[in-house]
Amino acid sequence: MKTVGEGANVADGLLGEDARFLRLTFVVARRSLASGSHPFGAILVDAKGAVLMEQENGYLPERDMTAHAERVLMSRASRTYDPSSLGRCTMYSSAEPCAMCAGAAYWAGIGRVVYALSESRLRRLTGDHPENPTLDLPCREVFAAGQRKVEVRGPALEEEAEQVHRGAWLRAT
Numbered sequence: 001m002k003t004v005g006e007g008a009n010v011a012d013g014l015l016g017e018d019a020r021f022l023r024l025t026f027v028v029a030r031r032s033l034a035s036g037s038h039p040f041g042a043i044l045v046d047a048k049g050a051v052l053m054e055q056e057n058g059y060l061p062e063r064d065m066t067a068h069a070e071r072v073l074m075s076r077a078s079r080t081y082d083p084s085s086l087g088r089c090t091m092y093s094s095a096e097p098c099a100m101c102a103g104a105a106y107w108a109g110i111g112r113v114v115y116a117l118s119e120s121r122l123r124r125l126t127g128d129h130p131e132n133p134t135l136d137l138p139c140r141e142v143f144a145a146g147q148r149k150v151e152v153r154g155p156a157l158e159e160e161a162e163q164v165h166r167g168a169w170l171r172a173t
Contacts, residue, residue: 017049018092018114018153018156019156019157021043021045021051021090021092021114022092022094022114022115022116022156022157022161023157023160024041024043024051024054024092025041025042025043025092025093025094025116026041026094026116026160026161026163026164027041028041028042028043028054028055028056028069028094029041029056029057029069029094029164030164031056032056032057032069033164033168035056035060036060037056037057037058037059037060038057038059038168039057039094039164039165039168040056040057040068040069040070040093040094040095041054041055041056041057041069041093041094042054042055042069042070042073042091042092042093042094043055043073043091043092044073044077044089044090044091044092045089045090045091045092046085046088046089047088047089052077052080052081052089053073053076053077053080054073055069055070055072055073055076056069057069058072066100068097068098068100068101069093069094070091070093070097070098070101070104070105071100071101071104073091074091074101074104074105074107074108074110075104075108077089077108077110078107078108078109082109083108083109084109086108086109086110086111087109087110087111088111089110089111089112090110090111090112090113090114091105091110091112091113091114092113092114092115093113093114093115093116094115094116094117094161094164095115095116095117095118095119095122095161096115096116096117096118096119096122096138096139096154096155097113097115097139097142098119098134098135098137098139099135099137099139099142100135101139102139102142102143103142105150106142106143106146106148106150110150111150111151112150112151112152112153113139113143113150113151113152113153113154114152114153114154114156115139115152115153115154115155115156116154116155116156116157116158116160116161117155117158117161117162117165118138118154118155118158119134119135119136119137119138119139120136121155121158121162122134122165123136125162125165125169126165126169139152140152
């Protein structure tokens, strides 16, 4: 059995605050879906537990395939906070950061990532939808290729996270 932090589903091992913040990402993801965009959300939380920023998926209105919630959040955060501050922050995400988003988090200087829905489980949900050509590459592998450590916890609360996606990928493109 994998230990927490090594890829096991950590739903039962999450501390209350991590679970609470992940559930906030589901609220953001639902808001994104309600606005007609893809159902993804991310939040940035400081070491004291204050939510600094939140971000819906930014695909619409420009149809920007790179405007994933995590990537846009990290771009905003890196313009607002220095890397040493971000090193003490956690990015919570409704789904596992893809390779692009993990790279953005790494370059921004984030210290910790907690995510709900795994990339592989997301791929099973979205199938071959042209607006989500999922890269089934765990964010841990992206971070492991870097020079500094980024703590990763997840997947967690996958059943709850999956509910946000129910029916979302059946819509016409």
